Amino acid sequence: MDTLTAEGLLLPWPDDDGEPFWAYARQGELRVQACAECGRLRFPPRPCCPHCGSFTDEWQLMSGRGRLWSYVVAHPPLLPAYAERAPYPVAVVELEEDPHIRLVGTLTGSVRRPNAPWNSVPPQRLRIGAPVQAVFQAVTPEVTVVRWALCGG
Amino acid sequence: MLRDRTAIVGIGQTRFAKHLEESEKALACRAVLAALDDAGIEPHEVDALASYTMEETDEVELAKAIGAGDVTFFSRIGFGGGGSCATVAHLAMAVATGQASVGVAWRSRKRGSGKRPWTNTTQQLPTPAQWTRPFGLLRPADEIAMLARRYMHEYGATRDHLFNVALACRNRANQNPDAIMYDRPLTRELYMDARWISEPLCLYDNCLETDGALACVVVSAERARDCRQRPVYIHSVAQGLPAQHHGMVNYWNDDPLTGPAWTAARQLWKTADFGPGDVDVAQIYDAFTPLIPLSLEGYGFCGRGEGAAFTEGGALELGGRLPINTGGGGLSEGYVHGFNLINEGVKQLRGISTAQVPDAATCLVTAGEGVPTSAVLLRV
Numbered sequence: 456m457d458t459l460t461a462e463g464l465l466l467p468w469p470d471d472d473g474e475p476f477w478a479y480a481r482q483g484e485l486r487v488q489a490c491a492e493c494g495r496l497r498f499p500p501r502p503c504c505p506h507c508g509s510f511t512d513e514w515q516l517m518s519g520r521g522r523l524w525s526y527v528v529a530h531p532p533l534l535p536a537y538a539e540r541a542p543y544p545v546a547v548v549e550l551e552e553d554p555h556i557r558l559v560g561t562l563t564g565s566v567r568r569p570n571a572p573w574n575s576v577p578p579q580r581l582r583i584g585a586p587v588q589a590v591f592q593a594v595t596p597e598v599t600v601v602r603w604a605l606c607g608g
Numbered sequence: 609m610l611r612d613r614t615a616i617v618g619i620g621q622t623r624f625a626k627h628l629e630e631s632e633k634a635l636a637c638r639a640v641l642a643a644l645d646d647a648g649i650e651p652h653e654v655d656a657l658a659s660y661t662m663e664e665t666d667e668v669e670l671a672k673a674i675g676a677g678d679v680t681f682f683s684r685i686g687f688g689g690g691g692s693c694a695t696v697a698h699l700a701m702a703v704a705t706g707q708a709s710v711g712v713a714w715r716s717r718k719r720g721s722g723k724r725p726w727t728n729t730t731q732q733l734p735t736p737a738q739w740t741r742p743f744g745l746l747r748p749a750d751e752i753a754m755l756a757r758r759y760m761h762e763y764g765a766t767r768d769h770l771f772n773v774a775l776a777c778r779n780r781a782n783q784n785p786d787a788i789m790y791d792r793p794l795t796r797e798l799y800m801d802a803r804w805i806s807e808p809l810c811l812y813d814n815c816l817e818t819d820g821a822l823a824c825v826v827v828s829a830e831r832a833r834d835c836r837q838r839p840v841y842i843h844s845v846a847q848g849l850p851a852q853h854h855g856m857v858n859y860w861n862d863d864p865l866t867g868p869a870w871t872a873a874r875q876l877w878k879t880a881d882f883g884p885g886d887v888d889v890a891q892i893y894d895a896f897t898p899l900i901p902l903s904l905e906g907y908g909f910c911g912r913g914e915g916a917a918f919t920e921g922g923a924l925e926l927g928g929r930l931p932i933n934t935g936g937g938g939l940s941e942g943y944v945h946g947f948n949l950i951n952e953g954v955k956q957l958r959g960i961s962t963a964q965v966p967d968a969a970t971c972l973v974t975a976g977e978g979v980p981t982s983a984v985l986l987r988v
Binding site for chain 1: 745754806
């Protein structure tokens with residue numbers, strides 16, 4: 456399996472529990488693992504429910520709406536492909552459906568530009584609590600990642 | 609209870625530098641033999657070994673090189689820097705329960721001249737990596753910076769508070785001839801103008817990259833009284849892996865800013881005869897400056913969200929409310945995965961630190977916050 460994109464970015468290496476997330480992302484869906492017994496969402500995915508112990512799960516469709524929980528702006532030293540993009544912001548986003556479900560991702564200024572460069576959003580525009588929307592970017596023919604678009608941008 | 613039934617009776621270390629010629633294994637052997645010599649104990653008496661992960665030298669290699677006897681207890685604790693104090697904890701438990709009589713803990717590391725672990729693109733990193741690394745959250749500095757920005761947002765902490773931490777460590781290093789930063793003073797201007805690593809963290813919020821090794825020797829309190837040095841008693845110990853904790857990317861629970869320190873602290877104080885207000889000096893794991901305010905809160909020196917304000921008015925300096933990292937710590941003495949904090953704690957209680965706290969009788973030493981951690985409370 457490739458570990459890097461042609462540009463040298465790390466690809467996600469899904470484990471057994473995470474694989475469905477990436478399969479749904481390829482279809483343009485943001486789904487989060489939930490317990491099929493008690494209904495609680497959990498992230499990162501894992502084999503059984505920490506609340507009720509059930510091993511049966513279902514992957515619930517999320518709206519893709521969320522808010523910035525925190526962010527950093529990464530500067531070198533970084534891996535070469537990342538250094539080329541630096542300084543770039545990376546965010547942790549809390550999902551509208553459950554603010555304890557948080558996803559890490561890069562940012563874009565608009566839902567219409569899922570492929571915008573990583574450094575296209577000036578860090579001055581970022582505020583904790585700002586609303587964002589999930590967008591999907593195919594980084595290879597097999598792998599699609601979720602990014603976050605600033606709303607009202 | 610472990611309470612004072614075991615003691616640290618020997619400490620040893622190599623030189624700290626950006627680059628040392630010898631192998632990690634050779635450095636490990638030098639540190640261990642120096643610690644045994646300090647204690648006045650022969651290597652063939654060693655029957656317990658403790659180390660923590662990311663250590664290259666295994667028990668077989670170390671034992672046969674130093675000439676250890678039959679080893680009946682060996683333990684390697686997980687999670688890198690979170691395991692530093694757990695080595696002492698495991699040896700204390702082994703000695704107190706009769707599984708062994710002379711324990712050696714060590715750390716050898718060439719992070720100054722060796723590779724940065726986060727640059728590895730060919731080996732799978734821990735499970736959460738698929739959720740963070742592809743998006744450019746590559747380094748421990750990025751992972752902690754994310755929590756630091758949230759902490760600053762929630763509690764009004766500022767870069768000046770982080771500077772207070774960096775400055776206290778640097779000031780102590782400026783008193784310690786063995787520290788990498790011995791002759792390099794830090795000013796507020798240098799700090800504020802420094803290059804970013806991962807905003808809101810700048811260069812001086814990050815620990816050093818160091819080659820070096822350290823070790824210590826643990827025996828029973830009875831044996832300790834016959835050793836060469838003043839015994840430093842292991843008063844209480846703890847490890848901490850909180851419920852629903854996720855390591856340094858602790859973004860997926862109710863309160864990501866409440867880390868392993870809180871869990872370790874509850875256990876540590878529960879088995880101690882004294883509390884945070886009685887600690888004379890502390891050695892707090894400082895891979896990154898924000899770990900200090902978080903740990904001050906976790907170990908009960910102040911309340912939730914008060915850790916940054918605690919650093920004001922020279923509180924962390926000599927003569928302050930809680931002098932910390934009196935050898936310079938990972939930020940300014942050397943970053944050897946926290947083991948230098950253990951040895952500095954022993955030096956304080958022997959009265960031989962280069963930045964001695966007068967009459968220090970109690971010392972808290974902590975391991976890495978932000979990963980499953982550990983801590984020890986030392987006393988004389």
